[in-house]
Amino acid sequence: MTESSIGARQMTVKHSDRVATFNPIMEISNLDVYYGDFHAVRDITLDVGRNQITAFIGPSGCGKSTVLRCLNRTNDLVPGARVDGRIDYRGHDLYGPSVDAIEVRRRIGMVFQKPNPFPKSIFDNIAYGPRVTGMKMNKSETEDLVEYALTRAGLWGEVKDKLDQSGFALSGGQQQRLCIARAIAVEPDILLMDEPCASLDPIATALIEDLMIELVSDYTVVIVTHNMQQAARVSDRTAFFSAKVDDRGQRYGHLVEVDLTTKIFTNPTDTRTEDYISGRFG
Amino acid sequence: MSFDVGVTNKSKNSESNIKSMLFLGVLWFSLFVAFMFLVILLVTTFMNGIGRYDLRLFTEYNNTTPKDAGARAAILGSVFVVSITALLAIPIGIASAIYLEEFADKTKWYNRAIELNIQNLAAVPAILYGMLTLGILSLMGFKNKNVVFGGALALALLILPVIILTTREALRAVPQEIRDGSLALGATQLQTVGRQTLPAAVPGIATGTILAISRAMGEAAPLLLLGALVFITYDPNGLTAGFTTMPIQIFGWTSAPQEEFKTLAAAAIILLLAILLTLNAIAIFIRNKFAKRW
Incomplete structure (x- = not known):
């Protein structure tokens, strides 16, 4: 990753390949999210394509992060949060009674807005996931896995000589790639990214974007972003969310449209999408 | 001090200056x-104790002859009772705090009620814990209430709310992102607490716990109620052995008629203060040394 320079992206080629074969791995139908009495997100229906990058864009408070957090049941952890509707993951109801949320989170990893390395060494940051999820590994297998994950995240070259240093010793962009490596180490199926570049400079952002494009051949990526150029650059499909106020004065998030990124950014169906894309609001 | 900024009325400005100077003066x-x-x-106590800063303070038992008396039973009693107190209070206190902070659903009324009551308990007069312990010991059939176990129980009840509150503070100071990151990797709540949140909170917990222990060390009221003001001339040798502690021994000596006992009391006070200051210094050291910046 670090060797391939920021400029040398072959995304246009890969892009069209990925778009040609749409194969849903996750089907969200009529999803409603409540926090206590507050009906925060209403009636979301969209599919996430396997080995594709799906971007969620939209103004603040439109529910895109909430929906993302539902995809690996992280939202369950918010007291009072409740979900209606259905999310199917590889044909299984994600909120079904026999589904273990812990197992869901192991398969569907998450990278957060603010890099959140653990207060441990770089090595232990990566080895943490495999250890807690009960992967039986001896020392050399763990070392191999740490090297693999860091390599996939394009960080190995930068940290291979300081694996025992604290994760906090890294720069913001490196910390975020450490968090991505940490997620990769548990061999997830899908990677959810909640504004992963929001706190990074343009160079670190470009590295993460390259990384996403490289990872998507093996993983499915869903990214929430405030940066429309980022959505346009990396994603295959884009879902545009917006906020509305209902007759009781409650503000809620809903999905305006979801389509191929090229279509959303050049010829959106809904005028609200066009207004947002062209910077007329948001 | 005053300088003209050109916008404020000058006389009003100097008036408020006088006020703030006065206020500062009152504070000082x-x-x-x-x-x-x-x-x-401190100085008078130290001066009063001159003559008894000797080894016999540590090695001799209490005695009716002041010059042969020492605080050995009281020192060992304090150490023994406070150790048992720590064993009782620390695990329960930390476990309670972990439950309340990490597992309890704070939207439920009963959890909020527990929380509020723990805060109230921290403000309950110490002697009430003595009375409560007296009742418990009676129910358990102890005829002699002045036993190490009883003293430790009273002190443990006394410092439990303090430990719970400080542990919760320490846990709350651990950024939510750490928990989110751990849970997002498929760790269970329990693993997240055990491997991330709790280790990160250890400095804060240690600080609060040591301060609570030093409070137990200096406490006399609940133990007086249990009848710890006794003449002990042996080392405390079991959970049901009679005991006395340093604050109690000091109380006993200060109310004795002989002047030499008052000297002895002053020396013991300085010793107790030294122990407490050492404990607090350790707490501050831990806090500064392991303070994490996220």
């Missing part, structure tokens, strides 16, 4: 009064 005076009392107390 308050601090001075508080500090002076402390210094006078």
Whole structure:
């Protein structure tokens, strides 16, 4: 990753390949999210394509992060949060009674807005996931896995000589790639990214974007972003969310449209999408 | 001090300057009064104790002859009772705090009620814990209430709310992102607490716990109620053995008629203060050394 320079992206080629074969791995139908009495997100229906990058864009408070957090049941952890509707993951109801949320989170990893390395060494940051999820590994297998994950995240070259240093010793962009490596180490199926570049400079952002494009051949990526150029650059499909106020004065998030990124950014169906894309609001 | 910024009325400006100077003066005076009392107390106590800063203070048991008396039983009693107190209070306190902070659903009324009551308990007069313990010991059939176990129980009940509150503070100071990151990797709540949140909170927990222990060390009221003001001439040798502690022994000596006992009491006070200051210094050291910046 670090060797391939920021400029040398072959995304246009890969892009069209990925778009040609749409194969849903996750089907969200009529999803409603409540926090206590507050009906925060209403009636979301969209599919996430396997080995594709799906971007969620939209103004603040439109529910895109909430929906993302539902995809690996992280939202369950918010007291009072409740979900209606259905999310199917590889044909299984994600909120079904026999589904273990812990197992869901192991398969569907998450990278957060603010890099959140653990207060441990770089090595232990990566080895943490495999250890807690009960992967039986001896020392050399763990070392191999740490090297693999860091390599996939394009960080190995930068940290291979300081694996025992604290994760906090890294720069913001490196910390975020450490968090991505940490997620990769548990061999997830899908990677959810909640504004992963929001706190990074343009160079670190470009590295993460390259990384996403490289990872998507093996993983499915869903990214929430405030940066429309980022959505346009990396994603295959884009879902545009917006906020509305209902007759009781409650503000809620809903999905305006979801389509191929090229279509959303050049010829959106809904005028609200066009207004947002062209910077007329948001 | 005053300078003209060109916008404010000058006379009003200097008026508020006088006010703030006066206010500052009052603050300094308050601090001075508080500090002076402390210094006078320390110096006079130290002077009163001159003559008894010797090894016999540590090695001798209490005695009716002041010059042969020492605080050995009281020192060992304090150490023994406070150790049992720590064993009782620390695990329960930390576990309660973990439950309340990490697992309890704070939207439920009963959890909020528990939380509020723990805060109230921290403000309950110490002697009430003595009365409660007295009741418990009676129910358990103890005829003699002045037993190590009873003293430790009373002190443990006394410091439990403090430990719970400080542990919760320490847990709350651990950024939510750490928990989110751990849970997002498929760790269970329990693993997240055990491997991330709790280790990260250890410095804060240690600080709060040591301060609570030092409070137990200096406490006399609940133990007086249990009848710890006794003449002990042996080392405390079991959970049901009779005991006395340093604050109690000091109380006993100060109320004795002989002047030499008052000297002995002053020496013991300085010793107790030294122990407490050491404990607090350790707490501050831990806090500064392991303070994490996220």
